[in-house]
Amino acid sequence: MFRQMRRNRQQLPTEECIDILKNSTSGVLSVIGDDGYPYGVPLSYVYDSGRLYFHCAKAGHKLDAIKKCPKVSFCVVSNDDVIPEKYTTAFRSVIVFGKARILESNDEIYRSIYALAEKYNPKGSGEEHKAEIEKFYDALCMIEVEIEHMTGKEGLELAKMREKYKP
Numbered sequence: 001m002f003r004q005m006r007r008n009r010q011q012l013p014t015e016e017c018i019d020i021l022k023n024s025t026s027g028v029l030s031v032i033g034d035d036g037y038p039y040g041v042p043l044s045y046v047y048d049s050g051r052l053y054f055h056c057a058k059a060g061h062k063l064d065a066i067k068k069c070p071k072v073s074f075c076v077v078s079n080d081d082v083i084p085e086k087y088t089t090a091f092r093s094v095i096v097f098g099k100a101r102i103l104e105s106n107d108e109i110y111r112s113i114y115a116l117a118e119k120y121n122p123k124g125s126g127e128e129h130k131a132e133i134e135k136f137y138d139a140l141c142m143i144e145v146e147i148e149h150m151t152g153k154e155g156l157e158l159a160k161m162r163e164k165y166k167p
């Protein structure tokens with residue numbers, strides 16, 4: 001049921017999509033919000049083995065939306081370099097579709113928040129991560145999105161360069 005990309009010359013291989021997800025630091029999570037209005041909310045995240053993890057407060061618009069309908073989409077833009085003379089941008093982006101799940105077991109919550117801590121403070125020690133997690137643990141909620149469909153796309157200028165320098 002997920003759509004194919006029309007301009008598949010610009011489609012990125014799966015490994016590159018995963019690299020973008022691993023190396024970017026935020027994206028926009030889209031949910032079906034109040035009264036059927038889409039709600040796109042920027043969030044930090046971590047990618048791990050085909051899943052995305054987010055932390056948030058225990059209440060709010062996105063959480064209410066996920067409780068009503070777990071189907072979500074997440075978009076990350078890793079490059080957006082304007083090429084003025086061509087009236088375009090050299091972009092790379094990834095869009096993921098999947099179902100969100102609010103984590104309930106302490107083990108899953110701890111593992112995923114620890115992964116976030118490592119991603120966002122890679123030089124931090126295990127002790128520092130643990131101390132920070134303990135401070136916020138009771139107030140946080142962890143969301144997992146299992147990736148069902150993922151596509152990556154790059155701007156035409158980047159696609160042309162890739163074709164030119166293809167080994």
Ligand SMILES: Cc1cc2nc3c(=O)[nH]c(=O)nc-3n(C[C@H](O)[C@H](O)[C@H](O)COP(=O)(O)OP(=O)(O)OC[C@H]3O[C@@H](n4cnc5c(N)ncnc54)[C@H](O)[C@@H]3O)c2cc1C
Binds near residue numbers: 043054056060
């Ligand atoms: C780069 C980046 C990374 C972030 N990372 C995280 C994260 O990891 N975890 C986290 O919980 N939050 C993060 N935030 C904040 C996040 O975007 C939301 O503000 C927050 O999660 C609250 O969402 P909510 O749906 O519970 O808000 P609610 O307060 O329930 O939303 C109510 C209304 O407030 C408005 N609103 C909410 N958030 C925003 C916003 N960011 N910008 C403009 N209007 C808004 C919307 O109209 C929304 O309908 C991040 C923001 C940015 C820009």
